[in-house]
Amino acid sequence: MVEGVAHSGGRPSHEAAEELDRTVIDVATTEFMSRGYAATSVERIAKVIGCSKATIYRRYPSKKELFRAVVHVRCQGMVAILQDGPETMPDPMDAIKDMLRRFLDFLLVPETVETYRILIMDCQQFASITADLDAAIEPLHQRMNMLLGKVLGWPDTPRNRAEISLMEMSLRGLVTGWPLHQMLSGHTPFANEDEKHRFFEASWNVLESAVRQRIASGPPA
Structure with missing residues (x-):
């Protein structure tokens, strides 16, 4: 007991x-x-x-509904990422960096990795639960899109919003894609916190450079 x-x-x-x-x-x-x-x-x-x-x-x-509740609790932890920090930072790039760092930390928690693993192993059975997870992550995408839009300074048009959304997914994947893939494959991506920090800073430098290039090139024609 x-x-x-x-x-x-x-x-x-x-x-x-x-x-x-x-x-x-x-x-x-x-x-x-x-x-x-x-x-x-x-x-x-x-x-x-x-x-x-x-x-x-x-x-x-049912067991499935119990698992849905477990995923919901993990989602609440993810939503908590949005509640501290970014809004107090005047520079939107600083806010993006802070959010991505905390998002990476959250993704590398074993419970988060195992949740993803279970959902991936039987995605058809858990389609509705995966949709719940996507809905929970959506505020993160929206916040990132908003911050990225501020950095770029493009006019607020449907086409520009669509382009910013694509950029946000690409840039977020640059920071989180490889570490999450390593964890899902049963590997430890970083030997220690210092190694994780170096990876994040290297990824951030590439991301920041890509954003500067888009500022220089301007919005899609």
């Missing part, structure tokens, strides 16, 4: 119910990430917690 989860019978208090909700998500996250989706059972999660399967099914009608 997980420490702190007690069962004395009767209707649980609001506080006890909230604590149990958190415990279910925490244990489910650990089980899904360590065992994978297929090898994880609601029965196993209930056993680790020390509750009945019915207790979990009252909250989540």
